[in-house]
Amino acid sequence: MTLLHARTLNALGLLGCCAILLVAFGYQILLGELPCPLCLLQRAAFAASGLGFALSVRFGPRPAHYGIAILSAIAGAAVAARQVALHVVPGAGGYGATLFGLHFYTLALIAFVALIGAVAVLLLIADTGQPAPCAGGGAGTFGTACLLLFLGVILANAVSTAAECGTGLCPDDPTRYEALDAWLKR
Numbered sequence: 001m002t003l004l005h006a007r008t009l010n011a012l013g014l015l016g017c018c019a020i021l022l023v024a025f026g027y028q029i030l031l032g033e034l035p036c037p038l039c040l041l042q043r044a045a046f047a048a049s050g051l052g053f054a055l056s057v058r059f060g061p062r063p064a065h066y067g068i069a070i071l072s073a074i075a076g077a078a079v080a081a082r083q084v085a086l087h088v089v090p091g092a093g094g095y096g097a098t099l100f101g102l103h104f105y106t107l108a109l110i111a112f113v114a115l116i117g118a119v120a121v122l123l124l125i126a127d128t129g130q131p132a133p134c135a136g137g138g139a140g141t142f143g144t145a146c147l148l149l150f151l152g153v154i155l156a157n158a159v160s161t162a163a164e165c166g167t168g169l170c171p172d173d174p175t176r177y178e179a180l181d182a183w184l185k186r
Contacts, residue, residue, distance in 0.1 A: 003060055006126045007139060010056035011146040013069070013118060017050035018146070020111055021153045024104060028160065033097050034174035038083045040161055042108045045076025047154050049115055054150055057143040061126040069119045077112035080105050 021043060027033040035043065052069030056062065083105035087094050094103045102110075139147060164170060166179030 001125055004140070006061045006122075007057050007143050009122060009126075010053045010061065010065075011139075011143045013115075013122070014050050014053035014057060014146045014150055016115075017046050017053065018149050018153050020046050020108075021050075021157060023099070025153070025157060025160070027097055027099075027104075031097065034164060034176075035161075036095060036172060036174060037170045038079055039096070039104065040165075040170060041079045042076050042083075042105065043157055043161075045072050045079065045112070046108075047157070048072035049076065049112075050150055050154075052119070054147055057139050057147060061122070063123065066119050066123050066126075070116055073112045073115045073119070077109055077116070080109035080112060084109055 024035070024039070024043060028035060049069045049072040052065045052067070052072065055065040055068065059065075083095070086092065087103070087105075096104055098104075099107060160177075161170075163177040163180035164174055166182065171178065
């Protein structure tokens, strides 16, 4: 596989992480679906997985970049599985809205497992043994656009998390942007 193909596949992986974060952020902003602490940890894991893809887009594929994506997805899957386990108990009910009939934490668990599989395939088909030239090749227009989108999504999520939680612990069942409300009352 050529370096361009590898970067394009990694850009698509990065775009997938961005899409997941954008859907969750859209539900948050447009529908008032504030994320709980476990949801925020899952978003952080998608962002960290995206970082592995972003590094491969920018600098070429490396096993270490794929390692970041896989380890982040494993951590995210563990958090999502914990949240699924919390709500699987009879009478506990689910938390938050659903998409395609599944709660976001269930979809996140499925997405993390798929992400691990996709990165494993990339490891099998990518030529990670050859050093990628840093000059001349670059990320390309598509890769650069994906990197900029990723940066914007991450910054927007960081700002909204700071507005929701401030410098303290995030509320278990958030109903408002506590830090933002406290700041506006000053």
